[in-house]
Amino acid sequence: MDRVRSAFNSMIKSERYSRFTLQPADDGERHIEVKLSDETVEVRDPADGSPSFRPAPRRQPRTTICYLALGTLLIFITGYVLGYISHRESAVEQVNCGITAETVGHPEVTPATAVAPAAAAPAAAAQMDWEDVTQLLTQKLTSQVFDRTLSDFDLPKRSAGSAEDVLLANRICEEFKQADMDPWTDIHYVQLQTPDSARPNSVRFGSDVFNPEGFLAYSATGNVTGKLVYGNYGRPEDLDVLQNKKVDLIGSVLLLRAGKISFAEQVDNAAAKGAAAVLFYPDSQDYSYVDDTALYGHVHLGSGDPYTPGFPSFNHTQFPPTKSSGLPKIPAQTITAIQAAALLQKIGGPDSGAGSGFKGGMASVAYSLGGSENAAVEVNNVLVNTEIHNVFGVIKGFTDPDRYVVLGAQRDAWGSGYAKATVGTSVLIELAKAVHEMVEKEGFRPRRSLVFASWSAGEYGSVGATEWLEGYMSSIDKRVVTYISLDGVVMGRGSFMASASPLLYSLLEDTMKEVKSPLGSGSVYDMLRGSNWETKALRPMSIDDPAYPFLAFSGIPSISFHFISPNTEAYPYYGTNLDSMDHLNYQTGHHTGEMVAVAAQFAGRMALRLIHDHLLRLDVSRYSNVVTKAVVRVYTRVNQLSKSKQLKEVNANWLNRARGSFQRAARSLNTDVLNTDLSDAEACRILNDRIMSVEHNLLSPYVSPVETPFRHLLLGRGSHTLASIAETADMEQLHTQLALATWNLQGCANGIVGNIWDIDEEI
DSSP states (O other): OHHHHHHHHHHHSOOOEEEEEEEEOTTSOEEEEEEEESSOOOOBOTTTTOOOOOOOOOOOOHHHHHHHHHHHHHHHHHHHHHHHHHHHHHHTOOOOOOOOGGGTTOGGGSOOOOSSOOOOOOOOOOOOOHHHHHHHHHHHSOHHHHHHHHHHTOOSOBOTTSHHHHHHHHHHHHHHHHTTOOOEEEEEEEEEEEOOTTSOOEEEETTEEEOOSOEEETOOOEEEEEEEEEOTTOOHHHHHHHHHTTOOOTTOEEEEESBSBOHHHHHHHHHHTTOSEEEEEOOTTTOOSOTTOOOEEEOOSSSSOTTSTTSOOSOGGGSOOOOOTTSOSSOEEEOOHHHHHHHHTTOOSSBOOTTSSOOOSOTTOOOBOEEEEEEEEEEOOEEEEEEEEEEEEEEOOSSEEEEEEEEEEEOOBSSOOIIIIIHHHHHHHHHHHHHHHHHHTSOOOOSEEEEEEEESOGGGTSHHHHHHHHHTHHHHTTTEEEEEEOTTOBSOSSEEEEEEOGGGHHHHHHHHHHSBOTTSSSBHHHHTOSSOHHHHHBOOOOTTSTTHIIIIITOOOEEEEEEEOTTOSSOTTTTSTTOSHHHHHHHTTSOHHHHHHHHHHHHHHHHHHHHHSSSOOOOTTHHHHHHHHHHHHHHHHHHHHHHTTSSOSOOSHHHHHHHHHHHHHHHHHHHHHHTSOTTOHHHHHHHHHHHHHHHHHTBOTTSOTTTOOOOBTTTSOSTTSHHHHTTOOOHHHHHHHHHHHHHHHHHHHHHHHOSGGGOOOOO
């Protein structure tokens, strides 16, 4: 087009003339300088001061002018048509993920990564009624569909970065292609830790020597010897029992039961008490499988690649060498129940006591506390630089395509990972197919976009997901409406539990009432048998929850939910090679396909509600109670310290005023919603932006994501959180963190208000 435009300009412009200027030279002679110009042309002799003149232009014959005009028009039309055709061909070109087992380890042949396609959404049409939307979704997500899909994605092994993992990623990419979802990949080069085949890990206690099969990724390495001590689950209250019994933990090898809290938290608690190493085993009271079952997991008190904290692992050479503050400094290793029994039978030491809760399920063991005999632990794990692939597909919205709801599932596992990876991947694929058909065939027109994500290296601490968040934070932190985790959605049958941002409590409750119970009558809400569903179903989101990095690191409202067996908190086969179809069938009473269909409908309804309605179903008022409880704890603590003279010239009134500002801002937002015409797209977008600001603005701007990645003021981890401020014994730290937390909360309140001239000035 530039060439056509240039030709056109050259033909219609007036004839250019040369400017001649006589310039004196060093030799005394005068030379003529010629300048071409489109401006008025002057020919001037400086010697005689002759005036400028313009020669008359040559007259063009009329026939010549007509031919020039016609030629110009023809060239212009031809160029326009060619440009349109070339642009249209490039716009419809399909994305090729290009992942094969052979390409692993060869970054030069991998495709470019992206956050999401930036193509404009198609024109919006009439919106489908919500009842019709949910009816279509339910019809497409049946147990028969999932019986087939679960079988297709059931693999014997799928470790992160392996050939099986890559081929599975390729397969998911093909599924997204067939659904016209413009798939793309996100590739990272991460450090994963594995056992050293040449130097196996070992445990020695007296005459017993073990070489365990299981291991804990990101353990510190080395050979440690210390007094063997039994510490129950390694919770702070458990370790307090040991200290009250005068059991010395300094330099000890601590033997702990797996469960209750994450491996990483158990190791962190042990290290804080001075332990030199930690051993874990599955006690028969908590786990019903055979005694020689090996345990696998990780002990990084964080998420993502711990050797690139705060930034993505695109290319290690670009970033300075550093380590996550959550990496343990002491070795940690798993052993089997049989091996643990051999240690506990000889451990000796004082009795734990009848009321301590230390007694496990092994009848041949007294569960004494130990502290008298040495044990040696040797961990020789090695770091392996591994290429991993995240795979994405998108169904674009028709009104606000730049606002996304992300559904994600981990596809790697230590073994077959049936409940851990197969179920989530199957739900991801079938949800994508169902929504695509609703858009293409039934006329569903989502306002916002749906992004489907398949993560790798989830077993190492949400590595793939966290690296994506770190890599594209500026592109997604204020655009992702909600993250819905599909990991572990089916663990059993008969009960339900969930962990979520308070913004999603109302949506969660509504969805529980809408989705039919898998038990045959009533709804999921009715399964809980009572009105106090929050107490029965809600659990705090733990650090090892796959949704936690989205919530506490990125400030994205997030949720994970699980159908479970009654009176249980977790699926017992996670982290073992027993996570298979047969064992999940046992947990669901051989209703796995039916349970997975219900879970898919549950996730689908939440996602579709968030992309269907004019106004986002995120309830800011549900945060008010959470904020109030956290502030009251700090307020009470500060008053106690002030009365005891431990804290001077500090009070929590300013924090309390910030809490008041938050609550008034939330009420003001609700009032604006009631007074707004929700059919006005621009007005709704303004309200939605205010709603979406809440979670993001609860991230503390005063801490480094390298040292303190989970920056959320209320739900994060670190000295900046209100929970930590209410417990710290460091008065100087309390003073500083209290001030920063106050402005963090006040800033969140200001963001909810929206207009700067309406900001609450109480503080």
